[in-house]
Amino acid sequence: MKAAVYYENGGPEVLRYEDVPDxxxxxxxxxxxxxAVSIEGGDTLNRYRGTLVTRPHVVGYQAAGEVVAVGEEVDxxxxxxxxxxxxxxxxxxxxxxxxxxxxxxxPPGMDVRKAAAIPVPFGTADDCLFEFGRxxxxxxVLVQAGASGVGVAAIQLAARAGAAMVLATASSDxxxxxxxxxxxxxxxxxxxxxxxxxxxRLTDKKGCDVIxxxxxxxxxxxSILSLAYRGRVSMVGQAGREPMKxxxxxxxxxxxxxxxxxxxxxxxxxxxHDNIQRLIEEVARGELQVVIDRTFPLSEAAEAHRYIESxxxxxRVLLIP
Ligand SMILES: NC(=O)c1ccc[n+]([C@@H]2O[C@H](COP(=O)([O-])OP(=O)(O)OC[C@H]3O[C@@H](n4cnc5c(N)ncnc54)[C@H](OP(=O)(O)O)[C@@H]3O)[C@@H](O)[C@H]2O)c1
Numbered sequence: 001m002k003a004a005v006y007y008e009n010g011g012p013e014v015l016r017y018e019d020v021p022d023x024x025x026x027x028x029x030x031x032x033x034x035x036a037v038s039i040e041g042g043d044t045l046n047r048y049r050g051t052l053v054t055r056p057h058v059v060g061y062q063a064a065g066e067v068v069a070v071g072e073e074v075d076x077x078x079x080x081x082x083x084x085x086x087x088x089x090x091x092x093x094x095x096x097x098x099x100x101x102x103x104x105x106x107p108p109g110m111d112v113r114k115a116a117a118i119p120v121p122f123g124t125a126d127d128c129l130f131e132f133g134r135x136x137x138x139x140x141v142l143v144q145a146g147a148s149g150v151g152v153a154a155i156q157l158a159a160r161a162g163a164a165m166v167l168a169t170a171s172s173d174x175x176x177x178x179x180x181x182x183x184x185x186x187x188x189x190x191x192x193x194x195x196x197x198x199x200x201r202l203t204d205k206k207g208c209d210v211i212x213x214x215x216x217x218x219x220x221x222x223s224i225l226s227l228a229y230r231g232r233v234s235m236v237g238q239a240g241r242e243p244m245k246x247x248x249x250x251x252x253x254x255x256x257x258x259x260x261x262x263x264x265x266x267x268x269x270x271x272x273h274d275n276i277q278r279l280i281e282e283v284a285r286g287e288l289q290v291v292i293d294r295t296f297p298l299s300e301a302a303e304a305h306r307y308i309e310s311x312x313x314x315x316r317v318l319l320i321p
Pocket of ligand 1: 040041042043045120121124145146147148149150151169170171172175214215236237238239240241261262263264308309311313315
């Protein structure tokens with residue numbers, strides 16, 4: 001099969017389009033013919049500095065397509081089903097093998113490209129807000145990197161759950177403008193304004209009850225300083241690629257909390273599996289939106305990664321084999 005591969009970490013230029021052996025079917029797994037790859041924030045980060053567990057390495061957490069082989073111990077998925085899959089690597093390819101446990105059957109008629117972009121960002125945003133952030137109706141929510149994959153999911157989920165206000169940060173006014181139809185109340189352009197000052201101004205000095213932070217580093221510090229009394233930060237990523245050095249001195253006095261969130265640790269549990277299936281069905285019914293910014297052919301994976309890192313994309317960029 002063809003795949004986008006690399007032999008060393010680095011910028012988008014390390015990606016090459018080559019022939020590699022087809023992936024192997026396991027007894028408890030499936031193989032899909034990939035129809036759409038959703039490039040996740042973790043994919044660009046892994047290309048930049050993650051471990052190459054295969055060589056050449058086929059990066060990528062998430063892809064959707066048609067099932068072409070089913071392991072002998074799998075009884076809930078059939079050849080011909082359309083599914084979306086997640087796994088530690090292997091999405092940037094024409095064929096992909098995953099355990100059946102990290103595959104979700106797509107409802108009949110659903111757009112495979114939209115389905116490709118659901119499990120990780122929506123499942124993560126949902127856990128950040130509700131499972132770990134304990135968000136409830138009337139809360140003020142801040143989504144750092146609102147234009148990211150996790151961000152566009154979190155804005156919609158928070159608005160739908162009855163947030164009193166959904167605030168989000170991004171690197172330009174134009175990016176923030178595109179988030180308004182998703183439920184954004186106020187955007188904060190962190191290139192132009194100080195995030196903590198703006199949060200305190202917009203919330204009448206109360207701060208935020210729940211914050212989703214997928215950027216880390218100095219951004220995480222601004223999240224901590226933007227918390228209300230009893231506020232919760234769900235720390236879920238390091239898109240900023242900067243060291244995670246923060247001062248938690250303001251946490252105790254305000255009964256505030258900071259939770260790390262890692263979807264991968266629980267993705268094979270019934271709780272997360274069922275939650276993701278529900279989110280897929282909600283997108284299929286039009287209750288939640290998948291925002292697809294652009295698509296590229298798989299052979300242009302380097303260009304697609306470069307485009308994402310230029311910070312122009314809002315929502316997801318897809319690769320089509
Ligand atoms: N723990 C988990 O379970 C889990 C699950 C999903 C994702 N994640 C992590 O969460 C992070 C975000 O994932 P995602 O899929 O939402 O990412 P994404 O769609 O690629 O978006 C990342 C966003 O981060 C912002 N950003 C800030 N500093 C950046 C920098 N130095 N380089 C690039 N972007 C920067 C950009 O928005 P602006 O330009 O507007 O600032 C960009 O849109 C990643 O680190 C990913 O690994 C973790």
